Amino acid sequence: MEFFLQQTVNGLTLGSVYALLALGYSMVYGILKLLNFAHGEVYMFGAFAGYGMLTILGGSSALVVPVWLALVLMFLAAILASSAIGVALERFAYRPLRQSTRIAPLISAIGASFFLQAAALLMFTANSRTFNTPQLIAIDSGIPFGPIRVWMVRVLVIVTSFVLMVLLYLWVNRTKTGKAVRAVSFDREAAAMMGIDVDKVIVVVFLIGSALAGIGGVMVGLVFGRIFHIMGFVAGLKAFTAAVLGGIGSIPGAMLGGLMIGLAEAFTTGYISSTFQNLIVFGLLIVVLLIRPSGLLGRPELVKV
Amino acid sequence: MNDQAPLLALKDVNTYYGQIHILQGISMEIKAGELVCLLGGNASGKSTTLKTILGIVTPRSGTVEFQGMDVTSKSTTFRIGHGMAIVPENRRLFAPMTVLENLEMGAYLREDDFSEDLNDVYELFPLLAERKHQLAGTLSGGEQQMVAMGRALMSKPKLLLMDEPSMGLAPVLVEQSFEIIQRVHRAGVSILMVEQNANMALSIADHGYVLATGRIVLAGEAAALAADEGLKKAYLGR
Ligand SMILES: Nc1ncnc2c1ncn2[C@@H]1O[C@H](COP(=O)(O)OP(=O)(O)OP(=O)(O)O)[C@@H](O)[C@H]1O
Ligand SMILES: [Mg+2]
Numbered sequence: 001m002e003f004f005l006q007q008t009v010n011g012l013t014l015g016s017v018y019a020l021l022a023l024g025y026s027m028v029y030g031i032l033k034l035l036n037f038a039h040g041e042v043y044m045f046g047a048f049a050g051y052g053m054l055t056i057l058g059g060s061s062a063l064v065v066p067v068w069l070a071l072v073l074m075f076l077a078a079i080l081a082s083s084a085i086g087v088a089l090e091r092f093a094y095r096p097l098r099q100s101t102r103i104a105p106l107i108s109a110i111g112a113s114f115f116l117q118a119a120a121l122l123m124f125t126a127n128s129r130t131f132n133t134p135q136l137i138a139i140d141s142g143i144p145f146g147p148i149r150v151w152m153v154r155v156l157v158i159v160t161s162f163v164l165m166v167l168l169y170l171w172v173n174r175t176k177t178g179k180a181v182r183a184v185s186f187d188r189e190a191a192a193m194m195g196i197d198v199d200k201v202i203v204v205v206f207l208i209g210s211a212l213a214g215i216g217g218v219m220v221g222l223v224f225g226r227i228f229h230i231m232g233f234v235a236g237l238k239a240f241t242a243a244v245l246g247g248i249g250s251i252p253g254a255m256l257g258g259l260m261i262g263l264a265e266a267f268t269t270g271y272i273s274s275t276f277q278n279l280i281v282f283g284l285l286i287v288v289l290l291i292r293p294s295g296l297l298g299r300p301e302l303v304k305v
Numbered sequence: 306m307n308d309q310a311p312l313l314a315l316k317d318v319n320t321y322y323g324q325i326h327i328l329q330g331i332s333m334e335i336k337a338g339e340l341v342c343l344l345g346g347n348a349s350g351k352s353t354t355l356k357t358i359l360g361i362v363t364p365r366s367g368t369v370e371f372q373g374m375d376v377t378s379k380s381t382t383f384r385i386g387h388g389m390a391i392v393p394e395n396r397r398l399f400a401p402m403t404v405l406e407n408l409e410m411g412a413y414l415r416e417d418d419f420s421e422d423l424n425d426v427y428e429l430f431p432l433l434a435e436r437k438h439q440l441a442g443t444l445s446g447g448e449q450q451m452v453a454m455g456r457a458l459m460s461k462p463k464l465l466l467m468d469e470p471s472m473g474l475a476p477v478l479v480e481q482s483f484e485i486i487q488r489v490h491r492a493g494v495s496i497l498m499v500e501q502n503a504n505m506a507l508s509i510a511d512h513g514y515v516l517a518t519g520r521i522v523l524a525g526e527a528a529a530l531a532a533d534e535g536l537k538k539a540y541l542g543r
Contacts, residue, residue, distance in 0.1 A: 176409070176413070179402070179406055179409060179410065180410070180413065182399070182401070182402060182406075183399045183402065183410050186399050186400065186401055186402070187397055187399065189361065189397070190393060190397035190398075190399065191399075191410070192361060192381050192382075193359065193361065193381065193385075193391050193393055193397070194385070194410045194411055194413050194456070194460075195381065195382050195385030195386060195413050195414040195460065196382070196410070196413050197380070197382045299401070
């Protein structure tokens, strides 16, 4: 029981981060029909920005500000860095190709991904960094969950992600700009015919998706400790899988897919072996797509009327 | 702004899609308060004319003037903000959004309170009030047409562009939609309407233009055009 709960918490932690990342893939795909290959790198830069802020503030062992303030500043740094990179990607790698063939922006995305990885290698070297989070927030701090205790950092990650997802969901469904995002995603030209500034809406989507990825990057650094310049590749692949599993273009789908992949990974690692992790995750994807080709919560291509 | 100027004027407009020359020197005018219809066979450039007016496509040469302002290089957002609105060809509703959300998108650029205009739309189309939380994609063709009209009216346009508003409707619904168009027109909205039902369109219009392969081949008072036998044979195929 204890072990099961422990794995559940692991899965939820990991799944929350995948979900945050998957949202970015899903929203960008929804609005541009583009797989933003460089999204994993946006997340990686967020992690490094958070680490950089932590270092500036004295590092985990010699912090010069209160812990809560350090966390806030780390997340802010990540949001700033990631959204700046995301918006730059849109502006320079994707927008110039918007009128061209569908494959051109995808190739540009792959190129941008390599470019950002190489830039990170030059800036940060190939050495990994560690957050040393237990020195910030004691490992035995936390809240009881049945027979186990959940480390405060994990609580923070799960609760923050959940709150962010609810806020995003409300934003997309209740606010004017959120509704414009849905309108542009469905029919860009019709949205323009309503006076919606399509370029602006696309920028907002990149801004939000990238900010969420940056937050995810800091979360991973906090929970799992190590960050490195190619961390975005595998995480990006998993999060993209989560987005497809949940139904690409669907926001609740990205959340569900992220949590499912996180849980599947945690249980495979816990009960079978980490060797089988990817086998199970991608096996799950294949099974779901065979049964529901548009993903769990995705709608089959709605005919434009 | 100049009171003498027509509400809308196209001057020698040439629009291309890639290398293909679609609009070949179009000039036309709509005065405030007029209902003008734009006729022509398939692929003659009617929709392209409306898209050029709205700024969805930019002409390679010529000018589009709206309320005495040269808007040729202005964005669609600018033009809609200054009083244009469109009922697009095939309606182009946001199918996965509710009726109400579709209407709200029509009011996208408005910063003021539009609840009164929403009520006006519901008064014009009482059915939409009942269906406001239904997804637009699940409405019947006639109902979708009402949403498309209502959505365009939500911006309180001075100039309403309509691209085949009666397309795909049963004859009785076509009549109803013409009645609605006249009501909107009488309420003071200037209208440029593209229509396949040439006779019906001319019967409610003040002026008409006839397009053929991207050129205006006939223009004049609606009544005169309606009586023009040559026009029917040559360009309207009836
Ligand atoms: N986006 C586009 N790209 C390339 N060619 C286009 C595009 N849109 C329209 N055309 C071409 O421009 C010409 C005029 O099209 P337009 O839609 O303006 O005609 P129309 O008069 O509205 O026809 P219909 O009565 O069938 O609606 C057509 O030959 C069409 O194929
Ligand atoms: Mg047309």
